[in-house]
Each structure stands twice: as structure tokens, then as C-alpha cells.
Amino acid sequence: MKLLNRPLIINFKNYGEASSAEKTLELARAAQEVARKLEVEVVLAPPQPSLALVCKNVDIPVISQHVDDAQEGSTTGFFVPEIAKSYGASGSLINHSEHRIEIGVIASLAKKLRALKMTSIVCARTPDEVTRISEMEPDFIAIEPPELIGSGRAVSKENPAIITDSIKAAGGKSKVICGAGITDRDDVAKAVELGSYGILVASGIIKAKSWPDKIAELAQGMKKISS
Numbered sequence: 001m002k003l004l005n006r007p008l009i010i011n012f013k014n015y016g017e018a019s020s021a022e023k024t025l026e027l028a029r030a031a032q033e034v035a036r037k038l039e040v041e042v043v044l045a046p047p048q049p050s051l052a053l054v055c056k057n058v059d060i061p062v063i064s065q066h067v068d069d070a071q072e073g074s075t076t077g078f079f080v081p082e083i084a085k086s087y088g089a090s091g092s093l094i095n096h097s098e099h100r101i102e103i104g105v106i107a108s109l110a111k112k113l114r115a116l117k118m119t120s121i122v123c124a125r126t127p128d129e130v131t132r133i134s135e136m137e138p139d140f141i142a143i144e145p146p147e148l149i150g151s152g153r154a155v156s157k158e159n160p161a162i163i164t165d166s167i168k169a170a171g172g173k174s175k176v177i178c179g180a181g182i183t184d185r186d187d188v189a190k191a192v193e194l195g196s197y198g199i200l201v202a203s204g205i206i207k208a209k210s211w212p213d214k215i216a217e218l219a220q221g222m223k224k225i226s227s
């Protein structure tokens with residue numbers, strides 16, 4: 001498995017602006033273009049029903065927004081990690097603040113994703129949660145304070161301590177990335193300065209007037225990193 005290198009992860013969520021197959025592909029292709037031009041690791045988390053479509057149409061990494069702890073077979077409606085992998089997904093977010101799961105299920109999925117050689121990105125709301133989740137050694141832990149999600153007020157400026165505390169809490173077992181309210185280049189650069197290994201962003205891109213311009217702007221913020 002190739003571990004994502006300082007990822008700028010675009011979570012499409014289920015925003016209407018990017019949820020039709022056409023719009024999803026338009027955003028995915030715009031992201032790919034920026035990734036190539038600026039040599040930044042842009043990663044896509046498209047709406048679940050379009051996962052296979054996006055995997056087929058771009059060469060940059062694509063991850064699932066969520067997977068269930070369910071097997072292939074008689075599991076109607078569940079999102080099965082093995083199937084996501086067969087589409088070409090390189091990993092999955094799990095336990096997003098908008099799709100929380102039990103701690104035991106996180107542990108089971110972290111193990112399963114590792115066995116499948118898929119990248120695991122587990123979301124956490126607080127540094128205490130980061131401590132508990134880091135015991136499972138997922139590849140990444142994404143700290144996202146829920147009150148800042150979709151607010152346009154960046155975690156890196158509104159609550160810088162939650163980033164540095166989460167990095168300490170992870171104790172080097174998982175790489176820490178952050179998200180919530182990231183909307184401009186400076187928000188990204190500040191997060192990176194604080195030690196965040198990557199960024200998770202949704203509305204700042206999805207609701208922007210120009211997707212290519214906004215992705216390029218945020219990617220420029222990542223470029224400041226001396227890796």
C-alpha cells in the first residue's frame with residue numbers, strides 16, 4: 001500500500017453542487033489537473049454511489065467516505081470494504097463526525113483495512129478520542145471539531161491547540177491531519193505550520209465559485225510544507 005503523502009483530501013459529502021455523476025466527475029477532473037500541475041497529493045472522497053465511477057475516470061487516489069464492518073455476501077445495503085477496494089479505492093474515512101460508529105467497530109475496521117492494504121483515516125472530535133483511536137494504529141487520524149465543520153471558520157485559526165494536542169495524543173502511532181472550516185490558502189498553511197500532515201476539506205471547495213481556482217489555492221498552501 002502506498003501511504004498517502006501529505007494529502008489534501010476533498011470530501012464531497014453529499015452536497016448537491018457536486019452530487020450528480022457529471023458534477024462529481026467535473027470536480028474530480030479539476031482536482032486531478034491541479035494535483036498534476038502543482039505536484040500535490042490531492043485525494044478524492046466522492047459521494048458513495050459514484051465511488052466506482054470516479055475510480056475509473058481519474059488516476060489520483062480515491063477513498064470511500066465510509067465503510068461498514070460487513071462482509072461480502074448477504075449484507076443488503078452495507079458498504080463493504082472489499083468491494084470498495086475492487087473498484088480501485090485506496091482507503092476509507094471512517095467515524096466521520098456526520099457518520100459516527102462505535103469504538104469497537106472502529107477497531108475492527110482499522111484491522112480490516114490494514115489486512116486489505118487500504119489506507120485508514122479515522123476521524124476524531126477531541127484529543128481524548130485521538131488517544132483512544134491511536135491505540136488501533138490507523139494510518140491517519142483526522143481531527144475535526146464538529147462545531148467548526150462547515151462554518152467557514154478554520155480549525156487552524158479558531159482552535160490551533162486542538163491540532164497540536166492531537167499530534168501529541170497520537171504519540172507518533174498515526175499521522176494527524178485536520179479539517180473543519182478550511183476555506184483559504186492561509187488556513188491550510190497555518191494547519192501545516194502547526195504540524196498537520198494533511199488537510200480534510202469539504203464546503204470550502206464544493207461551494208466555491210471556481211473549483212479549479214479554489215483547489216489550486218488550497219494546494220498552494222500545502223506546497224509551503226518542507227517535507
Ligand SMILES: O=C(CO)COP(=O)(O)O
Pocket residue numbers: 011096144148149150151152179180181182200201202203204
Ligand atoms: O467535515 C469536513 C471534512 O470531512 C470538513 O467540512 P468543511 O470543510 O465543510 O468544514
